[in-house]
Amino acid sequence: MNTRTISKVAKKAGVGVETVRFYERKGLITQPPRSSTGGYRVYPADTAGQIRFIRQAQELGFSLREIEELLSLRTDPATDCADVRERAQTKLTEVTRKIAQMRKIQAALKQLIAACPGQGALQVCSIIEAIEVPEKPSAMPKQKRR
Amino acid sequence: MNTRTISKVAKKAGVGVETVRFYERKGLITQPPRSSTGGYRVYPADTAGQIRFIRQAQELGFSLREIEELLSLRTDPATDCADVRERAQTKLTEVTRKIAQMRKIQAALKQLIAACPGQGALQVCSIIEAIEVPEKPSAMPKQKRR
DNA sequence: ATACACTCCGTACCGTAGTACGGAGTCAAA
DNA sequence: TTTGACTCCGTACTACGGTACGGAGTGTAT
Structure with a gap:
């Protein structure tokens, strides 16, 4: 099947699998739902883009905390x-x-x-x-x- | 006396004394000569500026290694x-x-x-x-x- | 059916960039 | 000349941002 697994997202974003999990723990990317069968992460289409944004922003001197702040400007559409x-x-x-x-x-x-x-x-x-x-x-x- | 001691340079640059020593160890700032009496560091006038440059560059996403590269563009005037x-x-x-x-x-x-x-x-x-x-x-x- | 790649999770480890500590010596103002 | 601030040095510790490990389970191509 053509599901977006963690390794595919990682590759698309140009990072390692562990890094994706790391960002997930940090709350920097949207928590992916799990496949009902094996409990595997199944990612929405935009996650790779989120990760690339994080890496770019880091290169511009933003810490992960600051990047979280940047992302929060869009995360809550109702606040x-x-x-x-x-x-x-x-x-x-x-x-x-x-x-x-x-x-x-x-x-x-x-x-x-x-x-x-x-x-x-x-x-x-x-x-x-x-x-x-x-x-x-x-x-x-x-x-x-x- | 009005000598430029490490704490004065640190204050001028807005960092701690330990940080100045750290940058010195890393070779990022000019190694200051020592006072003949107590072996204390006596800084040239521009060291505080160098340190401020380092901090600014860090905020722009440069690592200390990259900053060293930037500084090396000016350090060797004869190369x-x-x-x-x-x-x-x-x-x-x-x-x-x-x-x-x-x-x-x-x-x-x-x-x-x-x-x-x-x-x-x-x-x-x-x-x-x-x-x-x-x-x-x-x-x-x-x-x-x- | 088996092999092999992929996933899970927690924990351990790593490099970078400081920051703190602490004992011994020094400087200068009272 | 004593006191308090300052300096020395090496070593240890910290926070951040990953990266690696390893054992157990899953998915799928052959």
Whole structure:
């Protein structure tokens, strides 16, 4: 038969079987119903897509907890809309900030590449300076610090 | 005295002292010279910036190993320029891809927010579909898979 | 009917990235 | 000169995100 077993879903998503079970335990993917005969997991069509989303989001620096938060924005289609909206807004701010940082690194890399075969290559580009520096200790006068 | 001790650098960078030592062991920050008297670490001015860069890059989904690679693009100012260029190009491709993915999530969140207070909110936006689906198993006919 | 692949589950183990601990030595302000 | 904060080092412990193992059951192609 052409049922969506765990190994097929895993392959489609590009992960191992164990990883699928792991995400299931974590509540990151929809709990699949079981076949009445052997108690095997039978997956809905979209599970592989969910897993690929998880992997992509991880590469973008989201933890599984954060990914769960992202997914929850869609999971509950009946919950308080204003609440969803607020959480989405929070995520959006974060994502926007990340994009900005990423763009700075991108620009630094481009600059590096452009400056490189110029042969006279010295202190051309620093990458580190791509990201601006928030300087933690706010100038408090008369502190202990030696 | 106004020497840059480990705790001051840590505070400036917004991390703990142990973390600074950890990054040092990993070779991610410049090995600081030691004070001749007590053997204490005395940091150059830019170390805190390096550490902040590391933390930012982590938030963008880079592992410490990858960050080391990024930093190495600048660390060796005398090494083979073509090599640096090539590695920078690889990173640039990766960064550009990440930005694209991030933008898709950003767009999905925006759509979600826009669609939300419309009250008739049903299956409006999926987030997951923000990321397009590469479908792993290339259609090979006559396989074992059941 | 048998073989072999697949599934189940719990538990154990792994690498990464820190974080904590603790005893001994050092620095500087009172 | 004593006190308290700071530093040293190595080692141990933690959380996260998987990955592997292994024994028992199931499904199906030959």
